[in-house]
Amino acid sequence: MLLKYIKQVEIERIIENKRSLIKDQVITEFPFTINVNGCPLVTLLCTPENLDYLALGYLESEGFIQDQDNIQSINYDQEKGTINLDLKTDNHLSMYKELNPPIFTTGCGKGTTFYKASEILKEKSINTPIFITPEKILNLVNEIQEKATLFQKTGGTHISALASTKEILLVHEDIGRHNALDKVFGECIIDGIDYTDKIIVTSGRISSEMLIKCAKRRISILISRCAATGLSIDLAQEIGITLVGFVREERINIYSHGWRIK
Amino acid sequence: MLLKYIKQVEIERIIENKRSLIKDQVITEFPFTINVNGCPLVTLLCTPENLDYLALGYLESEGFIQDQDNIQSINYDQEKGTINLDLKTDNHLSMYKELNPPIFTTGCGKGTTFYKASEILKEKSINTPIFITPEKILNLVNEIQEKATLFQKTGGTHISALASTKEILLVHEDIGRHNALDKVFGECIIDGIDYTDKIIVTSGRISSEMLIKCAKRRISILISRCAATGLSIDLAQEIGITLVGFVREERINIYSHGWRIK
Numbered sequence: 001m002l003l004k005y006i007k008q009v010e011i012e013r014i015i016e017n018k019r020s021l022i023k024d025q026v027i028t029e030f031p032f033t034i035n036v037n038g039c040p041l042v043t044l045l046c047t048p049e050n051l052d053y054l055a056l057g058y059l060e061s062e063g064f065i066q067d068q069d070n071i072q073s074i075n076y077d078q079e080k081g082t083i084n085l086d087l088k089t090d091n092h093l094s095m096y097k098e099l100n101p102p103i104f105t106t107g108c109g110k111g112t113t114f115y116k117a118s119e120i121l122k123e124k125s126i127n128t129p130i131f132i133t134p135e136k137i138l139n140l141v142n143e144i145q146e147k148a149t150l151f152q153k154t155g156g157t158h159i160s161a162l163a164s165t166k167e168i169l170l171v172h173e174d175i176g177r178h179n180a181l182d183k184v185f186g187e188c189i190i191d192g193i194d195y196t197d198k199i200i201v202t203s204g205r206i207s208s209e210m211l212i213k214c215a216k217r218r219i220s221i222l223i224s225r226c227a228a229t230g231l232s233i234d235l236a237q238e239i240g241i242t243l244v245g246f247v248r249e250e251r252i253n254i255y256s257h258g259w260r261i262k
Numbered sequence: 263m264l265l266k267y268i269k270q271v272e273i274e275r276i277i278e279n280k281r282s283l284i285k286d287q288v289i290t291e292f293p294f295t296i297n298v299n300g301c302p303l304v305t306l307l308c309t310p311e312n313l314d315y316l317a318l319g320y321l322e323s324e325g326f327i328q329d330q331d332n333i334q335s336i337n338y339d340q341e342k343g344t345i346n347l348d349l350k351t352d353n354h355l356s357m358y359k360e361l362n363p364p365i366f367t368t369g370c371g372k373g374t375t376f377y378k379a380s381e382i383l384k385e386k387s388i389n390t391p392i393f394i395t396p397e398k399i400l401n402l403v404n405e406i407q408e409k410a411t412l413f414q415k416t417g418g419t420h421i422s423a424l425a426s427t428k429e430i431l432l433v434h435e436d437i438g439r440h441n442a443l444d445k446v447f448g449e450c451i452i453d454g455i456d457y458t459d460k461i462i463v464t465s466g467r468i469s470s471e472m473l474i475k476c477a478k479r480r481i482s483i484l485i486s487r488c489a490a491t492g493l494s495i496d497l498a499q500e501i502g503i504t505l506v507g508f509v510r511e512e513r514i515n516i517y518s519h520g521w522r523i524k
Contacts, residue, residue, distance in 0.1 A: 007492035009492070009495060009517070011516060011517050012515075012516040013513065014396045014513070014514040014516070014523075016512045017396060017512075019396075024515065026489065026490060026492045026495060026517075027491055028492045028493070029469055029491035029492055029493035029494065030493075045469060045470065134276045134279060134281075135279075155488065155489040155508065156467060156489030156490070156491060175469065205418060205437075207291055207307060207437065208291055226418075227289065227416060227417040227418030228288060228418070229288065229289055229418060230269035230289065230290045230291055231290070231292075231307075233271060233288060251275065252275065252277075253273050253275055253286065254273055254274040254275070254276070255271065255273050261276075
């Protein structure tokens with residue numbers, strides 16, 4: 001039996017001073033440990049759906065793997081929610097463990113993204129000439145909201161999507177906004193989807209780490225329904241990413257590289 | 263000069279297909295390193311306001327300090343945003359560094375809260391007999407929204423508050439919901455405020471870690487404007503915390519220990 005991502009609970013609800021016992025649906029929170037070469041690397045608190053995508057996306061975000069070629073084997077037990085990945089090299093592993101101090105992020109998800117990543121990323125800026133219209137931006141954001149079925153049931157998740165300039169290609173939801181994004185990239189690794197000419201659309205706020213996760217994948221357009229932090233805007237400007245936020249109803253904020261929007 | 267928590271940026275805004283250049287305010291994201299006994303312990307990505315409260319609240323959340331008596335000295339440079347705390351004992355420090363695997367949370371903020379905390383907390387359940395009316399719950403949530411001035415300007419922060427059963431006592435905002443909560447507890451440590459008969463009110467979702475932060479402080483009522491995860495509900499039930507979510511307009515969800523609401 002699969003792990004359940006939605007849990008039925010009995011709660012009391014008060015509406016206009018009337019108190020009643022009702023059944024409600026809440027989002028599951030699951031501690032998911034990623035084992036690498038037989039050792040536990042990290043435990044992510046997440047929604048127990050597509051945990052293989054989450055593991056691969058996370059490992060790519062943190063620099064352990066570049067693509068599927070780095071992976072010797074994957075043992076994923078979908079029912080227990082456990083995974084062990086054997087990597088061909090584990091050079092990165094010792095560096096990761098020695099990292100001091102760790103950086104904990106603003107992110108719903110987790111994150112030890114190496115902060116210096118931003119320095120490296122600035123050196124090879126993203127110039128990908130893809131273009132999108134304001135109308136299409138509004139459509140994509142509306143579309144992810146329609147696809148956010150766990151959010152509609154529980155109000156407790158974020159959603160991230162990979163899109164072309166025409167349509168949403170795949171979406172993932174998670175209690176953590178970083179996890180939802182890592183699941184998107186994880187599916188791309190497993191299914192061999194090229195994301196360098198694609199767009200990321202998310203319900204979550206854009207902090208530096210969300211921006212860096214996209215920059216590492218050479219994503220050129222990042223669209224959020226919510227706010228972006230000052231640091232993420234600075235990085236997007238320097239790296240060459242079109243960063244768009246607060247996409248709601250008929251309103252769009254373009255924070256950087258607006259030349260891709262026309 | 264103080265670090266600025268709000269940044270002025272020039273952005274393009276599209277409203278109903280009209281594109282214009284405007285000045286906008288976005289929330290600052292600041293990498294804040296907490297140094298303990300001369301060594302960097304952690305870097306939190308946060309809003310650079312009340313960083314001393316954040317450092318103390320974080321250290322208490324993670325078990326480094328119980329109260330001000332554990333602290334030998336605090337060197338806080340408000341302008342540079344740096345802090346060094348000398349603790350009287352650093353027994354906890356080596357344990358912290360050896361913790362393997364780290365747990366990264368769903369949280370806007372950060373977190374390596376030791377997961378086994380929940381096991382320990384269940385053993386001494388919270389029975390504090392304080393009571394609140396549904397009307398007061400609605401009032402407290404409305405009040406924190408009015409006090410969320412950084413959110414009103416930038417749309418990029420969470421707010422947490424310490425309240426009595428009558429009124430909001432203090433509030434803090436941060437890009438991370440965990441940070442906002444740690445700042446509240448940090449102010450309590452510095453000002454010697456007893457929080458065991460108090461209530462926490464927050465704009466952020468309640469994941470297990472937000473719940474555990476409150477449980478460690480023996481908070482008996484936790485109120486959120488947003489969702490709670492299945493795991494946080496289970497923990498609240500077992501530990502004895504009244505967990506209330508989705509407080510909006512005339513609606514309140516009571517997830518656990520509704521006997522304190524009457």
